Amino acid sequence: MRFHLLGSLEVLDDDLPVPLGGVKQRAALGFLLLHANRVVATSKLLQALWSRDVPPTARKMLQNAVSGLRGVLSPHGSSTEGSALLLTHAPGYLLRVDQNSLDLSRFQQLTEQGRGELSAGNWTAAAKVLRGALGLWRGPVLADLAETGINWPELTAIKDWRLATQEDCFEAELACGRHYEIIGELESLIEVEPYRERLNGQLMLALYRCGRQVDALSVYRRTRAALVEELGLEPGRELQELERAILDHAPALDLPPSVQRRHLLAVGQTSAATPVVITPPAPRAPEPAPVVVPPADVTTVERKLVSVVMVSAQLGLAAGDGDPEDVDEVHQEVSAVVRAEVARLGGVVGGDVGSVFLALFGVPRTAEDDADRAVRTALSIRDRLSTVADVQVGVATGDALVRPVPAAGRDRVLLDRCRQLMALAPLGAVRACAATRDASTSVTWAGEPAATGGWQAESAVSPHGATRREQASVPFVERERELSVLRGLLDEVQVRRRPHFVTVLGEAGVGKTRLVSELADACASSSVVALRGTSTAFGDDHGFGPLSDVVRGFAPSAEALRSGLTTLVGGGELADRLHGGLEGLLTPTPDVVPDFAGWRRFLEEIADQRTLVVFLEDVHWANDVVLDFVEELSEQAGSVPLLVIATARPELLQRRPSWFGGKRNATTISLEPLSHNGTRSLLNSLLETSELSGELWQALVSCVGGNPLFAIEFARMVSDPRMPCVHNESSLPIPPSVRGVLTAQLDSLPFDAKAVLQDAAVVGDVVSPGAVAATGEGDPHEVAKALELLEQRDFLRRQGRNSETGEIEYGFRHALVRDVVADQLPRAVRAQKQERAAAWLAQPAVDLMDRRAG
Numbered sequence: 001m002r003f004h005l006l007g008s009l010e011v012l013d014d015d016l017p018v019p020l021g022g023v024k025q026r027a028a029l030g031f032l033l034l035h036a037n038r039v040v041a042t043s044k045l046l047q048a049l050w051s052r053d054v055p056p057t058a059r060k061m062l063q064n065a066v067s068g069l070r071g072v073l074s075p076h077g078s079s080t081e082g083s084a085l086l087l088t089h090a091p092g093y094l095l096r097v098d099q100n101s102l103d104l105s106r107f108q109q110l111t112e113q114g115r116g117e118l119s120a121g122n123w124t125a126a127a128k129v130l131r132g133a134l135g136l137w138r139g140p141v142l143a144d145l146a147e148t149g150i151n152w153p154e155l156t157a158i159k160d161w162r163l164a165t166q167e168d169c170f171e172a173e174l175a176c177g178r179h180y181e182i183i184g185e186l187e188s189l190i191e192v193e194p195y196r197e198r199l200n201g202q203l204m205l206a207l208y209r210c211g212r213q214v215d216a217l218s219v220y221r222r223t224r225a226a227l228v229e230e231l232g233l234e235p236g237r238e239l240q241e242l243e244r245a246i247l248d249h250a251p252a253l254d255l256p257p258s259v260q261r262r263h264l265l266a267v268g269q270t271s272a273a274t275p276v277v278i279t280p281p282a283p284r285a286p287e288p289a290p291v292v293v294p295p296a297d298v299t300t301v302e303r304k305l306v307s308v309v310m311v312s313a314q315l316g317l318a319a320g321d322g323d324p325e326d327v328d329e330v331h332q333e334v335s336a337v338v339r340a341e342v343a344r345l346g347g348v349v350g351g352d353v354g355s356v357f358l359a360l361f362g363v364p365r366t367a368e369d370d371a372d373r374a375v376r377t378a379l380s381i382r383d384r385l386s387t388v389a390d391v392q393v394g395v396a397t398g399d400a401l402v403r404p405v406p407a408a409g410r411d412r413v414l415l416d417r418c419r420q421l422m423a424l425a426p427l428g429a430v431r432a433c434a435a436t437r438d439a440s441t442s443v444t445w446a447g448e449p450a451a452t453g454g455w456q457a458e459s460a461v462s463p464h465g466a467t468r469r470e471q472a473s474v475p476f477v478e479r480e481r482e483l484s485v486l487r488g489l490l491d492e493v494q495v496r497r498r499p500h501f502v503t504v505l506g507e508a509g510v511g512k513t514r515l516v517s518e519l520a521d522a523c524a525s526s527s528v529v530a531l532r533g534t535s536t537a538f539g540d541d542h543g544f545g546p547l548s549d550v551v552r553g554f555a556p557s558a559e560a561l562r563s564g565l566t567t568l569v570g571g572g573e574l575a576d577r578l579h580g581g582l583e584g585l586l587t588p589t590p591d592v593v594p595d596f597a598g599w600r601r602f603l604e605e606i607a608d609q610r611t612l613v614v615f616l617e618d619v620h621w622a623n624d625v626v627l628d629f630v631e632e633l634s635e636q637a638g639s640v641p642l643l644v645i646a647t648a649r650p651e652l653l654q655r656r657p658s659w660f661g662g663k664r665n666a667t668t669i670s671l672e673p674l675s676h677n678g679t680r681s682l683l684n685s686l687l688e689t690s691e692l693s694g695e696l697w698q699a700l701v702s703c704v705g706g707n708p709l710f711a712i713e714f715a716r717m718v719s720d721p722r723m724p725c726v727h728n729e730s731s732l733p734i735p736p737s738v739r740g741v742l743t744a745q746l747d748s749l750p751f752d753a754k755a756v757l758q759d760a761a762v763v764g765d766v767v768s769p770g771a772v773a774a775t776g777e778g779d780p781h782e783v784a785k786a787l788e789l790l791e792q793r794d795f796l797r798r799q800g801r802n803s804e805t806g807e808i809e810y811g812f813r814h815a816l817v818r819d820v821v822a823d824q825l826p827r828a829v830r831a832q833k834q835e836r837a838a839a840w841l842a843q844p845a846v847d848l849m850d851r852r853a854g
Contacts, residue, residue: 001073002101003033007138007803009145011072018072023148024049025065029072030142032086032095034154036102041092048152066093104158107136111165118168123175130169137162138803163193170202179206180792194226197239204239208246208253211505211653211661211668214485216246249662302824305739306362306400307374307436308414309347310422311338311381313355313389331355334389341380345373355389358415363402365747368508368740369537371397371439376460378430379443386428394422395432395457397439397736401826421454430457439736474708475685478678479515482669486519489667490528490643494611499642501634503660505650506671507794508741509709512647515671516615519645523613529606530613535621543623544588546616547599551585554606558583568605578602594625600633607640614644620652627656634663650794651748673706682708686715699732705814713738734816742820749793754821756786757795760810761822762833763841766799768807774840775833784808 001018004010009030011018020026031048032040046058055061070086085096099105110133117126140146141158166189173182186203193199200223207216220235220243227233234240245253313334315327335357339349342359346367350358359377361370378393385391396418417433425431431454437445446456476483486502493500506512523530531553533546541548555561561582565575581598606612619627630646653659660666674682679701692700700718704711713735734742746754759776760767769784776783787810790796795817796810812818822830 003097003103004138005030005033005102005104005142006107006136007140008143009033020072021065021068023145024061025068027145027148027150028062028065029069030145031152031154032069032093033097033102033104034152034158036095036097036105037099039089039092039094043092045092048150051151103136104141107133107165108161110136111161111168114165114172115168118172123172127169127172127176127178130165130172133165134162134169135801135806163189163196163199167196167198167202170199170206174202174205174209177209179209181788181798182206183210184798194223195231197223197236201239201242204242204246205253210670211503211659212670213246213249213667214482214669217243218481220246249664249666251662254662301826301829302402303399303826304362304366304402304824305370305397305736305743306360306402306414307370307395307397307439308400308418309342309359309361309374309378309381310394310415310418311357311359311378312392312422313338313357313385314391314427315355315389330388334385337384337388338381341377341384344380345377347373347377366740366743367537368737368744369439369441370740371395371436372442375430375432375436375440375443375457378432379457379460382428382430390427392422392425392427393430394418394420394425394454395430395436396421397433397436424450424452424454425456431455432457435736439740474514474712475682476514476518477682477708478674479511479518479671482515482671483518485667485669486515486645487522490519490523490611490613493641493643494528497639497641499607499634499637499640499644499665501630501660501663501666502643502645503652503666503668504645504647504671505652505668506647507707508649508745509707510671510673511708512671513617514708516617516645516647519613520615528611528613530615531606532615533617535616535618535626537621541588542590542592543621544585544592544626546619546622546626547629548585548588550614550616551582551602554602556586558586561586565602568609574601578605592625594629596629596632596636599629600636603633603642604638604640607642611641612643614642616644616646618648619646620648620655627659631656631660634660634666674708675706676701679704679706679711682711683715686711687719692718696732702815703732703734705816707814709741710738710816734819738816739820742814742816743824745795746817746821746824749790749795752782753786753789753793756783757790758821758825759783759833760787760790760796761812761818762825762830763837765818766809766811767796768802768805768809770805770807771837771840775837777836 002012004012009020009026011020011029020029027049028045031045042059042062045062046054049062050058066086066088073086087094087096099109110129114126114130114133117123117129141155141162142150146155170182170186173179183203183206186199186206190196190199190203200219204216204219207213207219220239223239224235227235244250315330315334334355335352338352338357338359342349345361347359347361348363350360352358359374361367361374361377367373374395374397378395382391382393396414398414398417400414421431421433431450432440433454434449437443437455437457440457442461444458444461446458449455482504489500489502492498504512504515520530520532531550533549533553535541535543535545551561555564562575562579565578565582569575569578578598578601581593581595582602584592603612603614616622616626616630619630630644633644660668673679680697683697683700683704696718700714704714714732717733717735746757749757755776756772756778759772759778762775763771767787769780769787772778772787773780773783787796787808791798791810794813797813799809799811801807802809825833
């Protein structure tokens with residue numbers, strides 16, 4: 001017989017629930033279990049059951065309740081092992097219970113064991129034991145009785161014990177490097193317990209170790225304000241010292257190197273597993289990626305949005321008199337040009353038949369701008385082959401099934417469309433479908449569609465800033481706090497004449513550029529010099545885009561650079577040296593010679609005369625030379641008023657886990673999605689019509705998920721009178737640009753983790769390791785590890801533990817993530833997985849507990 005107090009009161013006999021009587025009988029049992037194996041006076045029991053207005057028949061009612069409990073506690077099976085015994089023992093009653101059969105006793109035992117491991121410095125063991133203790137809880141202690149108004153002091157004491165155990169567990173997990181994992185849990189707990197300084201301190205440390213220094217300091221300010229205003233108390237010494245340590249980037253806050261290495265392995269930064277390439281044509285990157293055959297039970301067929309380029313090169317006079325050797329030589333030259341241009345912008349050559357070549361963009365990995373890349377590649381091929389062959393090029397974008405075998409990855413419908421466009425294109429022209437045109441932001445097109453179908457691409461605009469969508473007209477919503485921080489840092493740089501470096505982190509479209517544009521506008525109206533540089537995902541800057549733009553912002557040509565440097569530092573050796581180091585950045589090549597000292601001196605000289613703000617945007621796309629220079633600049637820059645603000649996506653931390661970690665003159669700002677109200681306000685300003693139903697408003701806010709870029713794209717779609725979604729409120733289609741952003745994020749995952757995420761998308765909004773493993777026929781423990789990785793990569797959010805199986809449950813960070821990843825599964829595969837998921841969920845809870853993943 002087992003007794004559960006950590007949640008609603010339960011009594012189990014051979015795993016079957018034992019029915020209990022009315023409220024007084026349940027309350028008597030609950031109070032006796034709280035004092036198990038100790039004598040409880042009758043007067044104390046009466047006071048517990050009737051806190052006031054004790055009826056004259058209270059003793060008789062208590063005796064009846066005790067009599068009923070004795071019948072309940074009598075063993076119903078053949079064995080009396082573990083059964084309880086309720087005795088009359090002056091001056092009251094004694095309930096004898098095996099400690100191992102009472103979840104409260106088990107919780108107390110595990111807590112003491114975990115604290116022992118914590119004291120000994122065994123962090124991993126302590127975290128595991130304490131998590132096990134907390135996993136026994138199914139809700140507030142004696143939740144059903146508490147609902148009736150019972151408020152015993154014992155309940156408060158046990159609640160406080162649980163809170164202390166949670167704090168001990170967080171301490172152990174922080175020591176293990178699990179700061180990413182516990183932030184959500186800490187924030188939720190602090191909403192309920194805002195005055196617990198230890199919890200607030202743990203949240204501050206977790207945020208700091210995640211690179212969110214500003215957020216960590218905000219927690220301190222919020223905690224201090226609550227304590228001062230509501231209790232008249234200042235924070236304790238430990239919390240004050242923690243704030244100072246965060247401000248100083250104290251090394252004591254960092255993890256030991258051994259723990260850092262284990263943490264990087266845990267989040268997949270240096271995983272020994274080789275990623276699976278599901279389409280093995282030529283690699284997208286200069287260094288070929290190894291091809292690994294996936295397990296038989298892993299889905300290797302995906303529905304993806306792909307851009308296809310088909311090139312027909314009619315050799316004409318270049319082939320001479322048609323001699324086979326001459327033709328083959330020219331053909332090899334043409335093939336080399338096509339392959340070089342396709343590889344330069346990250347595509348793969350799918351093959352060739354005679355003088356017709358096929359290239360694919362979006363496999364094996366999706367980029368947000370595959371259509372752009374495809375058209376730019378087509379235009380480059382046309383221009384390079386103009387003296388060798390008469391070229392016709394077609395470009396089509398659409399859904400295709402992507403398989404491991406190159407030939408099988410070619411979708412017939414998409415290829416037929418591309419072939420028709422190529423055939424209809426005039427000689428020397430690039431013809432694309434409407435979907436490609438709509439998705440291409442760095443290409444100029446003919447004013448009208450061609451009479452025979454498709455759109456004529458004319459030229460590609462400069463890649464610098466080409467991938468950035470227009471944001472000037474987008475309202476500035478809910479970023480006032482972050483802007484205030486940037487303005488404060490600029491003021492501090494000006495007053496103290498000391499450099500500072502800021503990293504603004506956030507997912508694609510969350511508003512990084514909009515934020516820094518606000519500060520840039522303020523700089524333009526003041527005496528501050530602002531130089532701005534942008535990294536691009538493609539182009540001819542070879543990853544030097546940010547520095548190249550900064551130099552061109554100072555002087556657009558070599559002559560202007562010479563003149564500007566002379567004005568800046570005077571003529572002579574210094575001007576010559578700076579010119580030699582900077583000239584190569586005007587038109588960068590892959591073999592630019594880094595001159596960190598000269599580049600740094602150049603910025604210092606500008607800042608020495610007038611406060612300088614350097615904006616480096618999208619540095620996650622910059623090359624390693626640029627990143628190395630920025631980090632060295634933070635260490636070597638002199639005492640000049642220089643503020644460097646870099647924007648990046650979280651992928652930067654995958655390349656550089658220690659980016660600006662522990663530096664005194666560095667700040668990291670993490671941009672979170674907009675709130676529900678902020679999203680609605682932004683949508684309201686973007687929509688051309690306000691005649692939307694409540695259901696459609698709700699669907700829009702849910703789909704946008706706080707991402708301003710998504711808000712822009714959904715608002716544009718809804719405002720289009722040709723879109724039927726305005727009149728069909730059951731669901732909203734996903735704009736191609738939004739789908740591209742999400743698919744690119746999904747393709748950044750290791751292959752096995754992405755397969756687990758696909759299985760999770762089939763299971764539902766809330767998933768557990770057991771359900772996902774059953775859906776994908778995978779190993780539950782490996783699935784549990786993959787779900788942890790997906791949580792760390794911010795695809796999933798922890799929802800707590802299942803009260804029946806004890807498994808950790810996860811929800812999707814964004815509803816669209818689930819929709820996009822589920823849509824990648826072919827219909828037949830999805831149907832099979834849905835059947836397995838339904839079979840798992842239909843099992844009784846008892847069976848599920850036997851199969852839980854932990």
